[in-house]
Amino acid sequence: MARLDPKLLRAAVPALSLALLLVAIFIIQPRTMSYFGLNLMLNLALPIAFATMAQLFILTVNDLDLSIGGFVSMVACIAATWLNETPLLGIAALIASIAAYAALGALIHLRNLPSIVVTLGMSFVWLGCAVLLLPSPGGAAPDWLTAIVKFKMPFVPLAIVASAVLGLVVHFGLMRSAGGVVLRASGGNPQAVAKAGWSLLKLKVTMYALAGTFGVLSGLILVGTTTSADANIALRYTLLSIAGVILGGGEFTGGRVSPIGAVLGALTLALVGSLLSFLRISPEWQIGAQGLMLIVVLALRSLVNRFEERAQ
Amino acid sequence: MTYRAILAASAALSFCLASAAASAQTADKSIALSNNYAGNSWRQAMINSWEEVTGKAVxxxxxxxxxxxxxxxxxxxxxxxxxxxxxxxxYDAIVLxxxxxxxxxxxxxEACDAGITVVSFDGVVTEPCAWRIAVDFKKMGSDQIEYLAERYPDGGKLLEIRGLPGTSVDEEIHAGIVEGVKAHPQFEVVREVQGDWTQTVAQKSVASVLASLPEVVGVVTQGGDGYGAAQAFKAAGREVPTIIMGNRHDELTWWKEQKDANGYETFSQSIAPGVSTLAFWVAQQILDGKDVPKDLVVPTLRIDQDGLAEGLEMTPEGGVTNQEYTQDQAAELISSAQ
Known part of the structure; x- marks a missing residue:
């Protein structure tokens, strides 16, 4: 009999926990087992999945991004103001913010700064820009954006299709392509990559630019769903995105990430809240229960880790 | 067995039937409270009031x-x-x-499109399909000047204690005070200090300006800052002017002490955390098929000189004066808004 492959097990944990959660939700609240139900439960998970992917790019190069929540908030504010009123200015601002992200990557690499400090500082800058743009909550999402996000796909909700496409595209780009291998290796073994003649600077800038791009997408989807913005709208995404990557099987170091796992992790985090409210747990306990479920999933992970070590 | 007993029983039965018929429309309806924060005593009181009143309604x-x-x-x-x-x-209705x-x-x-009644209160939403039970903070500001104008027809200088900077509540109460002063030009706000709705902060900032502060007849406030202001005046050895209070337990206790000692007069106002129960009854009335205007205004809970003892009774130690609303009060509010 073949032994369980630890690698397979590691990849299976995020999928299994999501499946378990879904089954529990379907049993408790059968109404969710419909197009309408899945769409409602998952449409706010989609921007979290994109923000998680942005975080994954940063984690791949051994850095940590504490500014993604503030960045997504700022993008949401740009989308609800400039992008709606003067589209050209809005598009220019979004491109400029991606460029700023890339420049951050260069700064962190060239000056050899700790990414946590730089991004923590930047989180205040992004939040400041968001407040300047939208001092009091309001604005309106452009109609075309709302139309895209609220588009009703036949048979399968858009949020599921988009999550699947997101996971698969990044999986093939980062895990299967030649370029992806180099990008990941720049986090796992930078010396070897440098010796092989690759520019670490270029690689880092690429990853930060990718993170910025996915952050922009996350903000656009978010504002399309909520239809208007608030400077504090996505501050929670910083921690959610980190938790999503880790739940999905990623590690803090060594370019060890899993894009499909990260998408599953983000969906799991979003659905935990749904399950708890369907269980009608009293408000005082809801807060603690959410944390408890995360700890359970992470405990499963560390079990798998130990299993892996023993297999080696 | 007497006829009287049977009569009484049948009367009671018919009464039950009548009341059952009155609420039959909503007897199988479910209402949910969606709350974003539970980290201070006001919100805790709000949730407790909700549980008490809705528990009884269920x-x-x-x-x-x-x-x-x-x-x-x-x-x-x-x-x-x-x-x-x-x-x-x-859920048939969401109170938010x-x-x-x-x-x-x-x-x-999305909730409205799914046929759900959404009633927002305190933190209201701008979406047109939802009902709003808003607080008229501006009136809370202008009412203070109205009161002082009655007390001091000749007017005088005032000290203003502001709330947390950058919040809409602070802006609106301040705007109300400015408007009140415009309507009663015999008053002048000579100094503004920041109180953050907190006794200790208010005490510190009032104390820091007292040395250079001319004689004032009144202190206009935003609630949660009156006791601190009184302490600051007392510590500096100055006569305490008329300080408007904000229904906090320490404020009312101090006012009671002063009233008993030297007949000190003022009034106190704030929003009762039990406003959640008002929102509950409004949602119930809407589900019952009543025609309810989309915008309602919460009445402030005002305590005047005569009602002080009663107000203090309604205030838990360390908390804010609370009032739970009844179905009739909600119906009254709705009809007065039409």
């Missing part, structure tokens, strides 16, 4: 169920997700204290 068969939900963090996206879960749970006036509009619209 027992009496007026509504089917009334569950309370609070999000883990004060975040708009999390609350939007919570609203969407409530839609799936099939919102984290943001606009960021929940998408989710609120």
């Amino acid at each position: 027992e009496d068969g007026i509504v089917g169920s009334a569950d309370a939900f609070t999000t883990a963090e004060n975040s708009a996206t999390e609350q939007a997700a919570q609203l969407q879960n409530m839609i799936l749970q099939g 204290n919102s984290a943001s006036p606009t960021a929940l509009n998408g989710a609120v619209k």
Whole structure:
């Protein structure tokens, strides 16, 4: 009999926990087992999945991004103001913010700064820009954006299709392509990559630019769903995105990430809240229960880790 | 067995039937409370009032169920997700204290489209399909000047204690005070200090300006800062002017002491945390098929000189004066708004 492959097990944990959660939700609240139900439960998970992917790019190069929540908030504010009123200015601002992200990557690499400090500082800058743009909550999402996000796909909700496409595209780009291998290796073994003649600077800038791009997408989807913005709208995404990557099987170091796992992790985090409210747990306990479920999933992970070590 | 007993029994029975008929419309309806924050005494009192009043309403068969939900963090996206879960749970009405006036509009619209009645209160939402039970903070400001104008027809200088800077509540109360002073030009606000709605902060900032502060007849406040101001005046050895209070327990206790000692006069006002129960009854009335205007204004809970002892009784130690609303009060508010 073949032994369980630890690698397979590691990849299976995020999928299994999501499946378990879904089954529990379907049993408790059968109404969710419909197009309408899945769409409602998952449409706010989609921007979290994109923000998680942005975080994954940063984690791949051994850095940590504490500014993604503030960045997504700022993008949401740009989308609800400039992008709606003067589209050209809005598009220019979004491109400029991606460029700023890339420049951050260069700064962190060239000056050899700790990414946590730089991004923590930047989180205040992004939040400041968001407040300047939208001092009091309001604005309106452009109609075309709302139309895209609220588009009703036949048979399968858009949020599921988009999550699947997101996971698969990044999986093939980062895990299967030649370029992806180099990008990941720049986090796992930078010396070897440098010796092989690759520019670490270029690689880092690429990853930060990718993170910025996915952050922009996350903000656009978010504002399309909520239809208007608030400077504090996505501050929670910083921690959610980190938790999503880790739940999905990623590690803090060594370019060890899993894009499909990260998408599953983000969906799991979003659905935990749904399950708890369907269980009608009293408000005082809801807060603690959410944390408890995360700890359970992470405990499963560390079990798998130990299993892996023993297999080696 | 007497005829009287039978008569009484049948009268009681017919009364039960009548009341059952009155609430039959909503007896199987479920209402949910979506709350974004539970971290201070006002919000705790708000949830407790909700549980008390709705628990009784469920027992009496007026509504089917009334569950309370609070999000883990004060975040708009999390609350939007919570609203969407409530839609799936099939609630008939959602009573909402919102984290943001606009960021929940998408989710609120989805709820309306699913045929759910959404009533927002305190933290209201701008989505047109929802009902709003808003606080008239501006009136809270202008009422203070109105009161002082009655007390001091000749006018005089005033000290203003502001709230937390950058919040809309602070802006609106301040605007009301400015408007009041414009209507009664015999008054002049000579100094503004920042009080953050907190006794200790208010005491410190009032104390720091007292040395250079001319004689004032009154202190206009935003609530939660009156006791601190009084302490500052007392510590400096100055006569305490008329300080408007904000229904906090320490403020009312101090006022009572002064009233008993030297006949000190003022008034006190704030929003009762029990406004959640008002929102509950409004939602119930809407579900009952009543025609309710989309915008309602919460009455402030005002304590005057004569009502002080009663007001103090309604105030838990360390908390804010609370009042739970009844179905009749909600119906009255609705009819007065039409």
